[in-house]
Amino acid sequence: MANRSCIIRLSRYKNALNRLKTLNFVRVFSDNLADAAGVTAAQVRKDFSLFGITGNRRGGYKVDELADQLNKILGKEQLQEFVLIGVGNMGRALLHYPGFERSGISIAAGFEIDPVKYNPDGKPPVLPLENLAEFVKSRNITLAIIAVPDYAAQQVLGLVLAAGIKGVLNFAPICLKAPNGSIVNNINLETELENLIYFVNAHENGN
Amino acid sequence: MANRSCIIRLSRYKNALNRLKTLNFVRVFSDNLADAAGVTAAQVRKDFSLFGITGNRRGGYKVDELADQLNKILGKEQLQEFVLIGVGNMGRALLHYPGFERSGISIAAGFEIDPVKYNPDGKPPVLPLENLAEFVKSRNITLAIIAVPDYAAQQVLGLVLAAGIKGVLNFAPICLKAPNGSIVNNINLETELENLIYFVNAHENGN
DNA sequence: TAGATTGTTAATCGATTAACAATC
DNA sequence: TAGATTGTTAATCGATTAACAATC
Numbered sequence: 001m002a003n004r005s006c007i008i009r010l011s012r013y014k015n016a017l018n019r020l021k022t023l024n025f026v027r028v029f030s031d032n033l034a035d036a037a038g039v040t041a042a043q044v045r046k047d048f049s050l051f052g053i054t055g056n057r058r059g060g061y062k063v064d065e066l067a068d069q070l071n072k073i074l075g076k077e078q079l080q081e082f083v084l085i086g087v088g089n090m091g092r093a094l095l096h097y098p099g100f101e102r103s104g105i106s107i108a109a110g111f112e113i114d115p116v117k118y119n120p121d122g123k124p125p126v127l128p129l130e131n132l133a134e135f136v137k138s139r140n141i142t143l144a145i146i147a148v149p150d151y152a153a154q155q156v157l158g159l160v161l162a163a164g165i166k167g168v169l170n171f172a173p174i175c176l177k178a179p180n181g182s183i184v185n186n187i188n189l190e191t192e193l194e195n196l197i198y199f200v201n202a203h204e205n206g207n
Numbered sequence: 208m209a210n211r212s213c214i215i216r217l218s219r220y221k222n223a224l225n226r227l228k229t230l231n232f233v234r235v236f237s238d239n240l241a242d243a244a245g246v247t248a249a250q251v252r253k254d255f256s257l258f259g260i261t262g263n264r265r266g267g268y269k270v271d272e273l274a275d276q277l278n279k280i281l282g283k284e285q286l287q288e289f290v291l292i293g294v295g296n297m298g299r300a301l302l303h304y305p306g307f308e309r310s311g312i313s314i315a316a317g318f319e320i321d322p323v324k325y326n327p328d329g330k331p332p333v334l335p336l337e338n339l340a341e342f343v344k345s346r347n348i349t350l351a352i353i354a355v356p357d358y359a360a361q362q363v364l365g366l367v368l369a370a371g372i373k374g375v376l377n378f379a380p381i382c383l384k385a386p387n388g389s390i391v392n393n394i395n396l397e398t399e400l401e402n403l404i405y406f407v408n409a410h411e412n413g414n
Numbered sequence: 415t416a417g418a419t420t421g422t423t424a425a426t427c428g429a430t431t432a433a434c435a436a437t438c
Numbered sequence: 439t440a441g442a443t444t445g446t447t448a449a450t451c452g453a454t455t456a457a458c459a460a461t462c
Contacts, residue, residue, distance in 0.1 A: 045421065093297045175219060185402065250429095250430065255445090256446070266444095
């Protein structure tokens, strides 16, 4: 039903609403949210109608109610626990990323093959990869972030899914495909930069 | 003409071709590339035709030639130099990300407001933010990565564009809009995770 | 009531896919 | 030549936008 772009817009509306909340706004119009998210007002109302979110024909939407409904859709009602596989350069940054805590996301632990990186008393702890399945099951965790080198990514994905993980965000520079029953999203830094380079060049050449 | 999705597919084709090259493949069919990139063969041929890339009606495409043409489109022919603004948690990881060097991308320097983080002799060096404009001009750099806290991002974008930067990849958790004449792409970790959470839940509920 | 905004339907737009003549 | 694959056109599909009746 809803596609990736739609859900990304929902996140943007939610972020805009949080700012309005701190400013004590009570009501908001589709037009305002459209401006904040860089889309059209029709798009905003269409997105809401997809999820059965309704407002008031004259008075727009109540900020509090709308925020609650979007938060529910995006899973912000409960703490979302992730495990992180690969505590290298990028993994370490994610393990200590301060933005997660503020937004109801928690990395329960990092996992590594390299014993030098073990740190069972860290916050979050870094544990041996072989403990992953047990940890994930005992804590009922279904989400993972993969940040291992490219050559290890495919194999790690197998381990992670075998451990019972349902959703993966992959930072390894290789496009992982999601087998049946799982969701895998890829963030490829090199690809993002190539994209930027292309459009800067295209722009310079007057397209 | 070409949109973001199209260019991202081009990056994938290019990555697949690099692997084929190491395996000494000489020719490749649209069908093979389609499998590698997870799209249809018609999509591959359509993408190529957008850029005037042609093959052989019977023998597919020559791996070397095709790789050269894609590399040219994606700016892989020369070293692409970036500056990085914000050497915090995420910035530090990007500053030392080993994947960049391998792919013709170089971070020329990091810039910071916090003097504690200055490190003029580092590789790459970390310099005072006030030196940004001078550095960028003397080195003719047009690309930047922003990795500062949310409250600083908008102001930093202003500085960066004033310094002559044309393309920005933004990691700050706030959606920056590109003023005329510039390109700004956003990577929002929280949004990516919310997206994953939504689709995992939707999947579990049988959609 | 008059005016403004929603919710939804229909129209538009653009991207993907199918199909097939051209041709190596 | 016969067979296979491209390059491109036309058909399909889906997402965005415009428009407007419903209604607060």
